[in-house]
């Protein structure tokens with residue numbers, strides 16, 4: 001085969017659940033990473049039965065299969081960032097942590113604990129393994145306020161080894177959406193965005209994947225946080241219904257110009 005002459009796009013390894021609605025999970029990751037200039041390498045951690053209202057069932061992929069997929073993929077394709085969403089089992093976490101530790105690239109984790117529709121998506125063994133094995137490797141964790149509280153709060157997460165925590169306020173009962181960036185040894189920084197009066201599905205996956213794509217491209221974390229939030233806000237402004245339930249971010253809005261190009265937080 002002739003030697004490639006074009007440089008590759010920044011590659012993001014995405015480990016997520018498959019949501020057949022296309023609103024959350026791996027499809028959200030692939031769209032967001034592509035829209036932010038990267039290429040997603042996608043691994044399914046779990047198959048889900050769900051609609052735009054709620055998740056009804058989660059079937060985890062065997063950890064041994066995930067290990068084989070990861071080893072084959074990473075042997076061939078260098079990645080510049082990793083994004084982790086829904087995790088299927090504590091055994092998967094062991095497999096993923098061993099590989100991610102060796103990669104030494106930024107790691108974004110969106111801790112998916114419960115679906116917006118209410119279905120519980122985790123258990124105590126999984127949370128223990130997340131704390132023990134993944135938090136010490138994590139560049140940015142992106143919990144919403146409820147998830148951050150369930151995980152012990154931003155300070156405890158930082159103390160557990162997580163380098164940065166962005167607590168998002170999309171689900172909070174506030175007029176504006178406040179997102180707070182916590183890091184060790186510095187005061188938090190807040191971004192505030194106008195609230196869009198709709199309920200969305202997959203907003204968290206969109207934000208975390210956009211963030212991973214920006215980190216994969218290089219540049220500072222603060223820039224990546226700025227860009228990923230603005231991109232997510234635009235995607236939500238352009239959201240569409242897909243079923244009868246929550247609306248889905250239009251992550252490829254730039255292709256048809258359905259969202260204004262520049263929004264700045266207050």
Ligand code: PLP
Nearest residue numbers: 017024025086112115116201202
């Ligand atoms: N299904 C999958 C595969 C997910 O990754 C997520 C969230 O990340 C959900 C469902 C739940 O999404 P939401 O909280 O927007 O309902």
